[in-house]
Amino acid sequence: MAKIFNESQNELLDVSLNGIITDVNGDIGTISIERMFITSININAQKEEITTLQLKFICFSTVDIIYSDDKSGNLEIHYGLTNFIFSGCAYSVEGGKSLLDKFDANVNNLNSSFFNP
Numbered sequence: 001m002a003k004i005f006n007e008s009q010n011e012l013l014d015v016s017l018n019g020i021i022t023d024v025n026g027d028i029g030t031i032s033i034e035r036m037f038i039t040s041i042n043i044n045a046q047k048e049e050i051t052t053l054q055l056k057f058i059c060f061s062t063v064d065i066i067y068s069d070d071k072s073g074n075l076e077i078h079y080g081l082t083n084f085i086f087s088g089c090a091y092s093v094e095g096g097k098s099l100l101d102k103f104d105a106n107v108n109n110l111n112s113s114f115f116n117p
Helices: 002-008
Strands: 013-022 028-046 049-059 063-066 090-094 097-107 110-115
Touching: none
Parallel strands: none
Antiparallel strands: 013 028, 028 049, 028 063, 090 097, 097 110
């Protein structure tokens, strides 16, 4: 705290933040702010003991909050395209029939299949 008081009196103090947060539901995540500046410091004390310390910041980077309870796995997403004529590049099997109605794509190790309905 002494460093913050000494350095912030003459100029804005450039800081970063990395920590653990808990939301109102008790879920735990991480928070990371790469660059921010302390703009003000307010202290309340009683009998030479700090009871409240309030720091105000201005952020100059994104605030990343990550909850990692979700498990990785296969995900299937359905969506449609309009005004798109497509007869397929690869076969799928449905009801014992082979249909030329899809194409597969791999982008950044993410496999996707596109089907003609």
